[in-house]
Amino acid sequence: MYEFQFKSVSAIGYAMAEAGSLKPGAISPTLEAFYWQYRKEWETASGTTKDAIHFRKNVEKAGASDLLRQESEILKNFKQNLDAQNTENIRKDLAALHDLNSRYAALENHYVMERLQSGRIWVLSIGIAGTILTLLVGLMVRRAIAPRIQRLVTEVRKFRETGEHERIADTATDDIAVLANALDAGFSAIASRNRDQAEFLSIAAHELKTPVTTIHGYASLLATQRPPDLDVDRVLKTIYRQSWRLSRLIDALFLAMKARSRKLDFEPRPFDLSELVQRVLIDMEPLLWRKTFQSKIDPQISILGDEALLEHALWTLFTCASAYSAENVSMQVVFSGADHRAKLTVTIVDGNVSKPEIEELFRPFRFVEYETGSGVRSAVGLYLCREIVRLHNGSLRVEENSRNRPEFVMELAR
Amino acid sequence: MSEKTLRDSVLVVDDSEDFRELIGMIGKLYGVPVLEAADCRKALNVLAVEHSKIKLILLDYFIPGMEPEVCVRAIKEKAGPSVNIVLVTAVADPALRAAELQLSRWIGKPVEPSTLRELMTQDSSLRKPA
Numbered sequence: 001m002y003e004f005q006f007k008s009v010s011a012i013g014y015a016m017a018e019a020g021s022l023k024p025g026a027i028s029p030t031l032e033a034f035y036w037q038y039r040k041e042w043e044t045a046s047g048t049t050k051d052a053i054h055f056r057k058n059v060e061k062a063g064a065s066d067l068l069r070q071e072s073e074i075l076k077n078f079k080q081n082l083d084a085q086n087t088e089n090i091r092k093d094l095a096a097l098h099d100l101n102s103r104y105a106a107l108e109n110h111y112v113m114e115r116l117q118s119g120r121i122w123v124l125s126i127g128i129a130g131t132i133l134t135l136l137v138g139l140m141v142r143r144a145i146a147p148r149i150q151r152l153v154t155e156v157r158k159f160r161e162t163g164e165h166e167r168i169a170d171t172a173t174d175d176i177a178v179l180a181n182a183l184d185a186g187f188s189a190i191a192s193r194n195r196d197q198a199e200f201l202s203i204a205a206h207e208l209k210t211p212v213t214t215i216h217g218y219a220s221l222l223a224t225q226r227p228p229d230l231d232v233d234r235v236l237k238t239i240y241r242q243s244w245r246l247s248r249l250i251d252a253l254f255l256a257m258k259a260r261s262r263k264l265d266f267e268p269r270p271f272d273l274s275e276l277v278q279r280v281l282i283d284m285e286p287l288l289w290r291k292t293f294q295s296k297i298d299p300q301i302s303i304l305g306d307e308a309l310l311e312h313a314l315w316t317l318f319t320c321a322s323a324y325s326a327e328n329v330s331m332q333v334v335f336s337g338a339d340h341r342a343k344l345t346v347t348i349v350d351g352n353v354s355k356p357e358i359e360e361l362f363r364p365f366r367f368v369e370y371e372t373g374s375g376v377r378s379a380v381g382l383y384l385c386r387e388i389v390r391l392h393n394g395s396l397r398v399e400e401n402s403r404n405r406p407e408f409v410m411e412l413a414r
Numbered sequence: 415m416s417e418k419t420l421r422d423s424v425l426v427v428d429d430s431e432d433f434r435e436l437i438g439m440i441g442k443l444y445g446v447p448v449l450e451a452a453d454c455r456k457a458l459n460v461l462a463v464e465h466s467k468i469k470l471i472l473l474d475y476f477i478p479g480m481e482p483e484v485c486v487r488a489i490k491e492k493a494g495p496s497v498n499i500v501l502v503t504a505v506a507d508p509a510l511r512a513a514e515l516q517l518s519r520w521i522g523k524p525v526e527p528s529t530l531r532e533l534m535t536q537d538s539s540l541r542k543p544a
Contacts, residue, residue, distance in 0.1 A: 202506040206476075209504035213524040214432040220527045221436075227443045238432050 004051050005105055008042035012098045019094050024087045031090065035079060038097075044104060045071040055104070058111050067107075071100055148176050152183060165191040193365070200365035207249055207367075211242035248315075252380045255312060259387035260364055266391050267306050273342055273412070274301045277335050280314040284322075291322050294330035301337035303414050305392045313388040317346060317396075317408055319379045320361055323368045324406075326350035337414060344410040355400045358408075362386055362396075421496070423447040423467040424534050427457040427489075428474040428502070437472065437534075440527055446534045453478045454485035461492040468497055470534065475503035475511050486515045500533060 015034040022028050044052050044059065045068040059067055078093035148170060155168055165187040170180035218235045221227070258264045274297050281293050318333075325331045325348050332347040348358075361368060366381030382396070389396040394412035401407065424446055426437040434450045441448035449464055451457035454477045461468065471493060477485050489499065501512045504523035512520035521529060 205506045206504045209523045210430060210433075213504060214430065214436060216524045217433070217436040217440075217527055217530075221439060221443075225443055225527070227439065229442075230439065238435070242432060 004042050004049065005055075005101065005108065008038060009098070009101050009105065011038065011042070012094060012101060016091070016094045016098060019087065019091045022087050022090070025085050026087070027085060028082075031082060035075070035082060039075065043071065043075065044068060045075075055108065059104075059107060062107060062111075064107060067100060067103060071097075074100060145176060148172075148180070152176070152180060155183065155187075159187050159190075163191065163194055196363065196365040200367065203367045204249075204253055208246065211246040211249075214242045215239050215246070251312065252316070252384065255309075256364075256380055256384045259384045264309065264387065264391060266309070268304050268392075269307070270302055270304050271307045272300060273303045273305070273310070274299050274335060276307060276311060277314060277333070277344065280311060280318060281333065284315070284318050288322055290327040291325055292330045293318070293333050295333040295335070297333070297335040298337055301335070301342050301414065303342055303392070303412055305412065306388075309388045309391065313385040313410075316380060316382060316385040317410065320358075320368050320382055320385075321346045321348055321408060323379070324348045324351040324353045324358065326352070340414050342412045342414050344408075346408040348406050348408075350404055351406065352404065353406065355398050355406050358398045358406055421467060421469045423449055423464065424470045424472060425449045425451065425457065425460055425464070425468050426472045427451045427454065427477060428472070429453060429476070429478050430474075433474075436527075437530065440530050441534060444531055444535050454480040454488065457485075458488055458492055461489065465493065465497075468493070471497060471499045472502045472533075473499055473517075475501060475505050475508075482511070482515060486517065
């Protein structure tokens, strides 16, 4: 129901009350004012307000144009009766106008109910259509991505169970492809690390068995056979040498595992690093095969650090440097101290090895092979060495200032 | 004319001097002559000269200077079918490596001297020279 209809019905009520108290032949300015206000604001038949025009169309559409004619007729009579001061007819006209407006209200109410019903049907239809559309889109999306997601899940399960990685290779450009590529990269890295680890364990087992074979063989001969012309001193020296080698290798593996889990024991105290570098070089010299060190070591450079760990790091570093150096040339070792830093440089001469190849040694689970004169041996790579240097707030890197002369550069805080 | 030669020597091919020496001692103890080679080329040289005396070759897997497959192929060619070749190695999977090299016999290190003794003292036979 339009607002103007409430107002007109209300105004008709007041007009009827006024007409009820009007004396025959009397003039009523109130009813006159009512008439003009009705014509201007509330008339439907020829009203010019937006609501009146809209409602008139509804009335015509409902086939009730008769009501419009009746309204015009009533108003015409009402005006004539006002002018003629015919009180009785004025009352009748107002009653007829009230009745007409009530029918208008009923008609509009019918329309409102129809619109509500229509609105409900629309809302319901849109809801159903939206739900169906969402389901269809969902099904399409599912059909498009479900197999790809399923493949990712299968690959993850397969990798978890077997440790083997088969490239997923999703060539699309969406987020699933990004995820698939990230999984590819991650699994490849894990698989590569696993292979490195397996190879490391295999080499470690080989390197452990080699001295054990000699120790066990000689010890068994001594314990069971003891041939009369057996050179016992020589046998004992061999056992001692191989057991020392075994012990160093076990230490290296133990420390490498601790470094891998970031659990290296670090017990710093002040000590003379120059003296340690010199001592390791002297201890190593007899073990080198057709290789020598040419060293320049500044004396009395002390640092606060773990001497045992650094000794291990130096052994590993010099072993790796000797593994890559050419035979019959001197590896250059320079140790100096300046600006609160101790710097050790080990230059590989004519090694025919590139900087990236050497940097591979810094990855976990790497071994390096070297010639001892009595066979090729393997030593753990530089991962442990770098971790020990890091513990000392230092750095270990490879530099290549000139061709075929890569350098290990170790810097430690003094 | 048929001339018989005693084929009683063992050739140990291993880069570990200590292991070669151990085999030498066991050989001395049980009267088996032992020839030594630190790498494959030296082994081929020994075979070229001493082939008729060698009954057994104890071969390590990792030999300096030559890939294991190449080394074994060359040794097999030189040694012929009358010489047994046994892989004696510290690798983690000796059976697999022996199969790769098409060797039917293998021993994993560390090895008992008694096992070496048995190996070195059997298969001794008089064979006609090639």
